[in-house]
Amino acid sequence: MSGREKGPLTEPMYYVLMAFLDREMCGTEIGAFVERKTAGRVRLGPGTLYTLLAKFQEEGLLEETGVEGRKRTYQITPKGRDAFAEELARLRACVADGEEETR
Amino acid sequence: MTVKRPIPCSLYDIQGMQDWLDEMALQGLFFQNFTRRNDAANFLVDAPRPVRYRLDPVGRSKQEDAKRKEPYAQMGWRFADAQPRLYYIFSCEDPEAPELHSDPQTLGYALDSAIRAQIRSFGLMWLIVALLLAASLFLFRKSLLWELLLMEQPRSIVQMACSAVLLLICEIAQGFQIMQLVKARRRLEQGLPMKAGRRWDRPRFLTVYLCIFCPIYLVSNLLVPRYLPEVCGLGERELSRSWPTLVQTEGTGPRPLAEEPEADGYLKINSSRAVPVQEYASIDWRVTYLDPDTGALTRPYTLWTGIQYDQARSSRAARLLYQLRLDAEARQLKKALDYNNPLSQVTGLQPWEELDWPGLDRLETVRFRRGGQDHWLFAALRGRDVLIVDYSGFASLEDCLPLFLASMDAPAL
Numbered sequence: 063m064s065g066r067e068k069g070p071l072t073e074p075m076y077y078v079l080m081a082f083l084d085r086e087m088c089g090t091e092i093g094a095f096v097e098r099k100t101a102g103r104v105r106l107g108p109g110t111l112y113t114l115l116a117k118f119q120e121e122g123l124l125e126e127t128g129v130e131g132r133k134r135t136y137q138i139t140p141k142g143r144d145a146f147a148e149e150l151a152r153l154r155a156c157v158a159d160g161e162e163e164t165r
Numbered sequence: 166m167t168v169k170r171p172i173p174c175s176l177y178d179i180q181g182m183q184d185w186l187d188e189m190a191l192q193g194l195f196f197q198n199f200t201r202r203n204d205a206a207n208f209l210v211d212a213p214r215p216v217r218y219r220l221d222p223v224g225r226s227k228q229e230d231a232k233r234k235e236p237y238a239q240m241g242w243r244f245a246d247a248q249p250r251l252y253y254i255f256s257c258e259d260p261e262a263p264e265l266h267s268d269p270q271t272l273g274y275a276l277d278s279a280i281r282a283q284i285r286s287f288g289l290m291w292l293i294v295a296l297l298l299a300a301s302l303f304l305f306r307k308s309l310l311w312e313l314l315l316m317e318q319p320r321s322i323v324q325m326a327c328s329a330v331l332l333l334i335c336e337i338a339q340g341f342q343i344m345q346l347v348k349a350r351r352r353l354e355q356g357l358p359m360k361a362g363r364r365w366d367r368p369r370f371l372t373v374y375l376c377i378f379c380p381i382y383l384v385s386n387l388l389v390p391r392y393l394p395e396v397c398g399l400g401e402r403e404l405s406r407s408w409p410t411l412v413q414t415e416g417t418g419p420r421p422l423a424e425e426p427e428a429d430g431y432l433k434i435n436s437s438r439a440v441p442v443q444e445y446a447s448i449d450w451r452v453t454y455l456d457p458d459t460g461a462l463t464r465p466y467t468l469w470t471g472i473q474y475d476q477a478r479s480s481r482a483a484r485l486l487y488q489l490r491l492d493a494e495a496r497q498l499k500k501a502l503d504y505n506n507p508l509s510q511v512t513g514l515q516p517w518e519e520l521d522w523p524g525l526d527r528l529e530t531v532r533f534r535r536g537g538q539d540h541w542l543f544a545a546l547r548g549r550d551v552l553i554v555d556y557s558g559f560a561s562l563e564d565c566l567p568l569f570l571a572s573m574d575a576p577a578l
Contacts (some may be wrong), residue, residue, distance in 0.1 A: 110266050110268045
């Protein structure tokens with residue numbers, strides 16, 4: 063099953079999907095995860111983060127699992143996992159091509 | 166203390182607005198909100214310091230957008246104000262906080278909803294304008310056609326045309342603004358940052374109003390007459406045709422006049438591009454007489470002729486005008502059935518008759534009584550000529566009609 067029909071993911075999109083691979087998360091946890099994972103190289107602004115959450119929900123890559131007061135948690139869907147896997151394979155291929163050429 | 170500053174860029178120029186608000190903060194002016202007319206913004210005056218202002222495009226629903234304010238605040242971005250169906254403005258004083266939109270492509274996606282909302286509102290506006298225009302054209306088609314053909318009240322036509330043009334310009338300008346958003350989205354989709362547009366000294370709403378609307382209405386009020394036809398006494402202006410006199414019309418009936426009486430009346434003369442000759446003559450002669458039975462002076466009987474003659478530039482225009490005049494006469498007669506004044510009330514209104522008359526394209530007649538006297542009215546169309554005669558006296562329509570047609574045939578004076 064194809065994960066995503068709208069072209070490659072941008073770096074923030076890639077890391078947001080990555081954040082959900084192991085567990086459900088809420089917005090602030092995602093931001094912290096991405097910053098930690100990239101050692102501060104990628105910082106998600108709130109506009110970017112909440113636009114991506116809405117967009118991924120709309121595309122069926124994420125789904126909301128609970129609302130606690132104002133805190134909302136999300137989890138990745140099988141389609142979201144496929145989209146992440148697709149992007150990972152694309153990035154691996156890019157890296158492999160680059161390494162092959164610079165060897 | 167708050168101060169007001171005119172907005173120097175388009176409200177649709179996202180980068181331009183952000184840059185301007187950031188610059189104002191460095192001057193000690195901190196954005197509070199937009200003014201009601203959206204031509205200026207209110208600022209709080211305080212010690213200058215760097216504050217970032219960022220515009221967040223509206224999402225799919227207001228409820229969803231409202232839920233974002235708190236998480237944004239937790240990440241250092243405080244809500245300031247909104248432009249309905251366009252964006253929200255957030256400010257951040259923490260230099261360490263990440264940018265509101267750290268990914269241009271995601272911002273491009275976020276702009277989609279704002280663009281859709283703008284297109285919806287733009288489309289709705291066009292629809293409303295089109296429906297209003299269509300409804301007005303349908304409801305007032307006859308009066309509009311009347312005015313366009315006869316130009317009796319040119320000021321209203323000029324003002325209506327100016328308003329329509331202004332409305333069109335406003336709508337086109339709005340379309341260009343939306344195009345600006347679409348261009349910004351294209352740049353963002355390519356991962357490029359947005360570019361600020363041109364700045365200008367935005368005139369205040371009142372200035373725009375004074376500079377655009379006032380001249381249009383002042384100029385039209387000063388230069389374009391409200392009512393164009395010239396109204397004057399009989400004999401003060403020469404008509405293009407010499408119509409039958411009272412002696413001539415009464416000469417065909419049972420009570421001929423020995424000499425031409427001194428008649429009262431007036432002329433109404435106008436000219437337009439479509440109908441260069443528009444002449445109306447109202448000729449009446451009131452006679453008081455002794456009632457043979459009572460021997461008392463009784464109410465006058467009137468000889469009255471109203472002649473409306475129009476010569477259009479084309480036979481097509483003449484046909485249109487003929488129908489308009491005929492409809493107006495029919496409407497007027499129907500209305501006069503309900504008048505309370507016995508002198509102007511119409512009674513005994515007969516149905517309109519369409520007659521064939523040699524040399525005429527159309528001829529319609531009607532008979533009725535007004536003010537206790539018999540009237541007949543005929544409307545004739547021949548080529549570019551339209552003639553309507555309303556007569557009250559003793560002569561018959563069949564006898565008088567050839568006289569009027571002969572006058573219409575005679576070369577113009």
